Amino acid sequence: MDIRKSFGLLVKEELRNRCGMSQEELTMLAALNRLYIGGVERGTRNTSAKH
Structure with missing residues (x-):
């Protein structure tokens, strides 16, 4: 599986859904x-992390 798809699933299933958060709530929290x-x-999007 593509790393972007794996990361996307983690964001959606492990982070957002487990917290009971909608996409809109996440967008507001993450700006x-x-x-x-x-x-x-x-x-479908590339991501980057800042340290």
Whole structure:
């Protein structure tokens, strides 16, 4: 499985769904666009991490 799809599943199933959070709630908390979060969850967007 593609790393982007694996990461997207983790965001959706392990982070967001387990917390009972909607995409809109996550976008507000993360200060990101809902379309971007949707793309991350589908594995169609590249992500980066800042340290």
